[in-house]
Amino acid sequence: MYCRYDFEERPSPRNRSHQIVRWLGVTALAFVAFAWPHSDAREGGKANRLRVALPVNEVRALWVVRNTLTSPEKIHNMVERASAAGFNTLIVQVRGRGDAYYKSRWEPRAIELKDQPKDFDPLALTLAEAHGRGLKVHAWLNTSLLANLDALPADPNHVYNRHPEWLAVPRAVASELFSMSPGDALYRQRIVEWSKANRGELEGVYTGPANSKVREHIYRIWMDIIQKYPVDGMHFDYVRFASPDFDYSRTSLKAFRKWLEPQLSKSEQTALKQALKQNPLAATEKYTAKFGDFQRAQVTTLVERIYHAVKRRRPDVIVSAAVFANDENAFTRRFQDWRRWLRMDILDVACPMAYTPDTTIFQKQIEVATSTAHAAGRRVWAGIGAYRIPAESAVEKINTARTIGADGIILFSYDFTTTTSTLNPQGDYLERVRRAAFASPVPTPK
Template identity: 25%
Template sequence: MKGSYLIVALFFLIHSLAAQSPKRELRGVWVATVQNIDWPSARNYNSIKQREEFIDLVESHHQTGMNAIFVQVRCAADALYAKSTEPWSAYLSGLQGQAPSPYYDPLEFMIEQSHERGMEFHAWLNLNRATMSSKSILSSDHLARKHPEWLFSYNGQLILNFGIPQVRHYITELVRNLVKNYDIDGIHFDDYFYPYPIKGAQIADEKTYQLYKLPDESKADWRRRNINMLIKEIAETVKSTKPKVKFGISPFGIWRHQSIDQKDGSPTRAGLQSYDDLFADTELWIRKGWVDYLAPQLYWGTTHRVAPYQALATWWNDHSFERPIYIGHAAYHLSDTWANEELAKQLRISRSLDKVKGAIYFSSKQVSQNVKAWKDSLSTKHFKHIALIPPMLWLDSIAPTAPHQVNLSKQKDRWVLRWREGEASLDNDPPAYYLVYRIQKNEIEPLDKAENIIYKGSDKQLIIDNQWIKTGTGFVVTAVDRLHNESIPGTIQWIVPNQVE
């Protein structure tokens, strides 16, 4: 009986340690460009300095342990990239429609800098805004000037009317253009569909509703159908253009209350609901497989009275429909009431849930500026070890072949591990990067442990620290493709007694 208890205790210890530092986990950050929240800094209209700022930003997140970055490239029917039919964003130059000076394509540059550091780059688009306020100065080719009939006014902003088929097609074509022309890893939307309810404000879409509704269809159902058609069309467009580009959405953190939907609602009773108030049926999108992941914005604390973090994280975990859930965390609360430990507790809860596969922090600034030492906590504890982004097997399930001719040799006073690319895989995808593990003889499942990874990169050689050259130590090389499918290991290079001598 004691032996059985020991085995069970060991099992839970191993799984507890794995949860503390998982080998597979998306670690992301949102970079908001609207109103120059994160990048570029306000009134920095010099593109050389903008590039320097972004290099500092992405390098900071890389050093923290992030492996994905979500950058806002469309704020209000504008563009922070060159190959767009919409005008240049004023956040780049101070004047909408004016190109950066000296000229560059910010999106190409940001993708290049992110990929150099082994980070995924996701292009984040705001869908519904055409203007930020009634005082916005618009260029002559802005959507509001070309198609004012596509918009309605709401709380001082111009908002796209998703009930108009041409509007949905227009947005879909924007996405197609991005996917086709840029080497992005994903398309990402936030929580803005129909606008958030504001007392006294009305959505002026009655004429559109009367024109396009189905018989006996309520306005709420019609609005949800409009968004559903948009999401489905975009999902199909992404996959038909580049099948391995990811498509995900970060919705408001509550789908529906259990008090409204007893069967499927979350254990909440008050406040906004994305289904009823924003007309965003996230449950349908993930159940239908239109999105590759959801990243719900759980911006409430663990002791929140109405929307406690653990209850909502568990609900999203249980409604994942075999798609990954990445939790959106409110790093911005570090600037007000939250302590460092609140985010640490949320991360521990998330890691205990089997369908929660990562975290994304809003926003970049609070992390990079190390507010309340959260960046330090991530880099030295929570993200101390390298993590691979979980694969998406419905997009790509074929791993590269194992590296060939793996060899460890001593050259003068240093040890060098070298390898070559293996044969072509079945889908002909080349390795995107390699992993090197340092393992021990008789170690259980050594390639499942993040702490054993000593290298992640595209080089095909690694100088081994002399302190690691010990009898019984081995070095393993694997190849990983762009969607993070990992090969079987190449020939293990073991250190034997005569080598140490």
């Protein structure tokens, strides 16, 4: 089962000044209704009389994983259940692992759709069903995550097979692979073997954002969707590097050297040239901080280009991104400078994946995101890890996000909340959230 998580949930030291003060702008919110949340979401539970205000146009969203898009029946049921539970926005995964759950010009149809007729278009059907019920639909695309380690793509047209030179390379095998042809079967094998040995931090095989051809490919995918489908929004995920161990591919190393050299003196350039003859990683080892700056710049370049292209074609479309809620982790370990994106006006909505079960940590993470976004005139939808917590805890976090002044919430995920489990024994998670947090309706978000 696809899993989303944040590796380090503790607040970063550089944001403690933000974390001790709640977002002051909450007092300026316009309110249209009040919810009376329950301390016990079951029928007959004791009511908690804390009054929590609802912001105008509150986004009540669900991340919908691609498994739910594999048949018309699943899509119909998903839209029906989401609507009945009071949600108004669906963020549906249409690019999961370098494949397509829509009619794509650039990538192969998902293998999970093999039993469906060729004319079955999951995104088109979701849009028709959801719009018919007044729900917004955002197309969710995984950016860098390309393939599952235990189910590598067989399709020769898949990027994994067609462009092995686009794969992100971990530092541990970079020297070995630097002089090897990416077309050599051993090239991919070594990447996969290392990744399997480091599953604790990796979810699969990734592409490298420092490769300009990778960025162009992602750009084309976005433009393909925005020009074909009446989506209400487009959603980045995995718009980052996999971990601090990436990307040390030949393409990335050469791009870094080209980016770095104008910043060096003549003597430094000469010394680096000599060092690189002995060690292809010499530049990254000597200029570690600059390599981090370079990596962040590559991701930001991608986000900026896509954002402006979307707005030129469809100014009404919302561009959002799922980001690491611990911004220090995002900045230093994923090279994902999402706070800068908000300040640069190249992201409409930040969606911090604040999946911690601890509501105090959740509060601090959403405070940092909300203060950053609102100062820049942008928005925040608080990501809640429903798969890790009971419905009562999700309701507590929804109300915490409202108190802070977040513009909406997103539960991860629809798929978990409708499946029976230890945390969801009756499979009625959405209904329990509706009763406790969504009893008062809100308008369809703009």
